[in-house]
Amino acid sequence: MSSLPLNPGIQYDAERRIWALVTEQSMYAFGVTEENFLLHLHWGGRLHAFSDLSAATLPPERSSLDPALTSSAEEYPPFGGLRYGELAAMVTFADGTRDLDLRFHTVEMGERNGLPTLTVLLQDAIYPLEVRLYYSLDVDNDLIIRSTSFSNTGLDLIALERAFSAMWHLPCQFAPRTLTTLAGQWLSEDQIQQRPLVAGTELIESRTGSTGAIHAPWFAISSSDHEYPGETYFGTLAWSGNWAIRIRTTIFSATAITGGIHDHDFRWELPANAVFETPEFVAGFVQKGMNAARHRLHRYAREHVLPQSHVHMPRPVLYNSWEATSFDVNEPGQRALAERAASLGVELFVVDDGWFQGRNDDHAGLGDWFHDTHKFPNGLTPLITSVHTLGMQFGIWIEPEMVNPDSELYRTHPDWIYHFPRRPRSESRNQLVLNIGREDVQHYLFETLNTLLAEHAIDFVKWDMNRPIAEPGWPEAQQKDHEARELWVRHTRGVYQLMDKLRAAHPHVSIEACSGGGSRADLGVLKRADQIWASDNTNPEARLFIQEGFSLFLPARTMGAWITDNRSRNTIPFSFSSHVAMLGALGIGGNLLHWTNEEMQEIAHWISVYKKIRHLVQDGQQSWLLSPHTHQGNLTAVQFTALDGKEAVVFAFRRQNVFQGHLPHLRLQQLDPTSRYSIRSYPYKDRETSTTLSGAALQQRGLEIALTHTPYDSTILHLHALQRDE
Numbered sequence: 099m100s101s102l103p104l105n106p107g108i109q110y111d112a113e114r115r116i117w118a119l120v121t122e123q124s125m126y127a128f129g130v131t132e133e134n135f136l137l138h139l140h141w142g143g144r145l146h147a148f149s150d151l152s153a154a155t156l157p158p159e160r161s162s163l164d165p166a167l168t169s170s171a172e173e174y175p176p177f178g179g180l181r182y183g184e185l186a187a188m189v190t191f192a193d194g195t196r197d198l199d200l201r202f203h204t205v206e207m208g209e210r211n212g213l214p215t216l217t218v219l220l221q222d223a224i225y226p227l228e229v230r231l232y233y234s235l236d237v238d239n240d241l242i243i244r245s246t247s248f249s250n251t252g253l254d255l256i257a258l259e260r261a262f263s264a265m266w267h268l269p270c271q272f273a274p275r276t277l278t279t280l281a282g283q284w285l286s287e288d289q290i291q292q293r294p295l296v297a298g299t300e301l302i303e304s305r306t307g308s309t310g311a312i313h314a315p316w317f318a319i320s321s322s323d324h325e326y327p328g329e330t331y332f333g334t335l336a337w338s339g340n341w342a343i344r345i346r347t348t349i350f351s352a353t354a355i356t357g358g359i360h361d362h363d364f365r366w367e368l369p370a371n372a373v374f375e376t377p378e379f380v381a382g383f384v385q386k387g388m389n390a391a392r393h394r395l396h397r398y399a400r401e402h403v404l405p406q407s408h409v410h411m412p413r414p415v416l417y418n419s420w421e422a423t424s425f426d427v428n429e430p431g432q433r434a435l436a437e438r439a440a441s442l443g444v445e446l447f448v449v450d451d452g453w454f455q456g457r458n459d460d461h462a463g464l465g466d467w468f469h470d471t472h473k474f475p476n477g478l479t480p481l482i483t484s485v486h487t488l489g490m491q492f493g494i495w496i497e498p499e500m501v502n503p504d505s506e507l508y509r510t511h512p513d514w515i516y517h518f519p520r521r522p523r524s525e526s527r528n529q530l531v532l533n534i535g536r537e538d539v540q541h542y543l544f545e546t547l548n549t550l551l552a553e554h555a556i557d558f559v560k561w562d563m564n565r566p567i568a569e570p571g572w573p574e575a576q577q578k579d580h581e582a583r584e585l586w587v588r589h590t591r592g593v594y595q596l597m598d599k600l601r602a603a604h605p606h607v608s609i610e611a612c613s614g615g616g617s618r619a620d621l622g623v624l625k626r627a628d629q630i631w632a633s634d635n636t637n638p639e640a641r642l643f644i645q646e647g648f649s650l651f652l653p654a655r656t657m658g659a660w661i662t663d664n665r666s667r668n669t670i671p672f673s674f675s676s677h678v679a680m681l682g683a684l685g686i687g688g689n690l691l692h693w694t695n696e697e698m699q700e701i702a703h704w705i706s707v708y709k710k711i712r713h714l715v716q717d718g719q720q721s722w723l724l725s726p727h728t729h730q731g732n733l734t735a736v737q738f739t740a741l742d743g744k745e746a747v748v749f750a751f752r753r754q755n756v757f758q759g760h761l762p763h764l765r766l767q768q769l770d771p772t773s774r775y776s777i778r779s780y781p782y783k784d785r786e787t788s789t790t791l792s793g794a795a796l797q798q799r800g801l802e803i804a805l806t807h808t809p810y811d812s813t814i815l816h817l818h819a820l821q822r823d824e
């Protein structure tokens with residue numbers, strides 16, 4: 099038994115068949131029993147040596163009603179044998195057997211996505227099914243990235259009925275824990291929900307065919323006990339289709355979490371030699387609370403998920419036409435907006451919905467991705483050239499998965515949508531969903547969008563999806579050797595494939611993922627999208643809540659946030675609305691033709707301030723110091739800090755101050771206690787203020803925030819560590 103210290107990396111105790119995945123500040127371990135079951139051994143803080151772990155053995159049977167396999171923490175429990183806890187996989191073999199018996203076979207060390215990876219091969223004891231569990235390790239970010247593949251090594255078809263990505267186990271703990279999830283709907287995405295973790299099963303899911311807004315594919319479980327402050331387990335799925343995360347806690351405080359592609363209406367047929375691979379389930383453990391969890395996921399997204407061709411460039415300040423012109427898009431109108439936008443310092447001008455054939459409202463046009471000849475009699479190029487001449491990039495809106503019945507595409511191919519032949523085709527926003535799993539649909543969409551991008555100097559695409567999938571029929575599936583229910587997975591894979599192919603053909607183009615606001619926000623789409631439209635709700639007060647939730651799992655550089663005319667009948671000043679939008683990838687969405695010169699000047703000021711601090715917002719570490727959910731004087735505060743702690747920016751917001759109370763000092767984080775920091779504010783019009791304080795004072799006593807009693811006051815403070823002799 100090894101008593102050598104366990105260093106970061108993948109470690110192995112050959113004698114007792116135990117593997118340890120050691121990160122900077124956490125450790126995950128599992129081992130093989132003598133019956134060859136793969137059992138979880140530890141997830142939490144780092145242990146010193148393998149000798150701190152006992153070998154993997156099945157627990158004694160408590161009673162005939164609590165079988166050993168149910169009470170044991172299996173790494174990937176299938177439906178089979180005496181298992182009644184959470185299950186990761188269910189299959190049906192060709193002879194009708196629905197019992198899966200997975201046993202450990204071998205392991206392999208390798209690399210996936212640039213990260214060290216341990217692959218554990220499990221095999222069914224009798225049937226020709228191999229299941230590979232992948233464990234990649236992000237040592238610096240304390241994360242484990244798990245996924246699973248199923249290989250049919252026999253001749254007969256095997257049907258997968260559930261194929262989750264992973265199973266995670268928390269150590270049993272009688273001290274209370276709190277479960278945090280994100281729930282929402284259109285205009286109210288990513289609302290933080292917290293409740294005590296008690297015995298029972300929690301399900302968060304989407305069954306819309308997309309990531310959805312009802313829940314975000316993320317969870318956190320933190321210790322609510324004073325003895326273990328800050329201990330937090332968290333995880334998120336990298337998948338933009340139907341998904342489920344199930345969190346099950348027993349009366350004896352054993353918590354198991356599993357999830358992946360939803361098993362609702364799921365079936366995948368695996369013919370001989372075929373392989374099915376699940377999406378990734380990323381999870382981690384930290385001892386310093388939600389901000390520490392945030393930092394880990396944000397860094398992981400930047401380093402290992404986001405398109406690396408664009409991640410080192412600042413996200414440009416964009417203008418989007420939607421709230422200003424809706425479908426009333428035409429060349430002179432957009433040109434006038436572009437001129438005003440350029441004068442503000444905007445770097446990317448995006449024409450939203452309404453530019454293509456027959457698109458005067460939401461009844462027609464989707465599917466016909468050609469410019470409307472009435473609105474753009476000379477094509478799109480004159481507008482694009484003007485935008486480029488004004489020094490901005492040009493972006494355009496599309497909704498590739500959709501078709502209006504009133505379109506050339508639908509008139510030509512009414513069979514290209516999901517449908518059951520004898521059922522009505524339910525329209526939503528007057529549109530139907532194209533079956534992207536079909537090769538001919540893929541081909542059409544690639545050719546059409548590729549031509550759009552090849553024939554125009556387009557730099558940015560906003561990719562929308564405004565309705566869920568319904569009547570999920572695929573009448574031709576059997577002739578194509580597909581099971582119709584595969585369409586849920588094939589749809590998401592089809593979207594990914596289309597995005598990947600378009601990106602490969604047009605490497606300079608960046609993509610914004612959108613789904614009626616923030617219904618497609620996840621790490622899966624972020625492998626091919628540079629940013630996400632977080633919500634159609636642009637009211638700054640609502641945005642504070644939405645953005646706090648979004649920031650729990652996705653970084654600020656990916657969060658589209660606009661300054662618009664939606665300011666509660668102008669009771670919210672532009673300064674507050676600008677500061678809220680500056681917490682993400684800043685955009686402008688108001689009708690600039692109606693803004694006064696004074697308003698234009700003010701917004702130009704905030705854009706120029708954003709450009710001074712965006713490296714911190716987009717690439718620094720984001721910490722929410724005060725949540726909008728807390729009621730301390732309605733104060734919200736967010737700090738973005740450079741990785742070396744030498745520079746930071748702090749945003750503070752007060753919505754209302756009905757009690758006219760004093761503000762508490764704001765205690766900052768992650769600064770160097772021994773450095774002195776200059777602290778500079780950027781008020782519009784008033785004189786800039788500047789003071790200095792030590793990192794220790796800023797963190798221990800806190801910063802005095804000068805906010806008035808006026809509703810919706812806010813401020814930005816920019817901190818720089820001074821040289822020792824300054």
Ligand code: DGJ
Pocket residue numbers: 420450451495562564612613614615616631633634
């Ligand atoms: C929904 C998006 O969230 C909006 O920003 C806008 O693009 C509309 N769709 C256009 O139809």
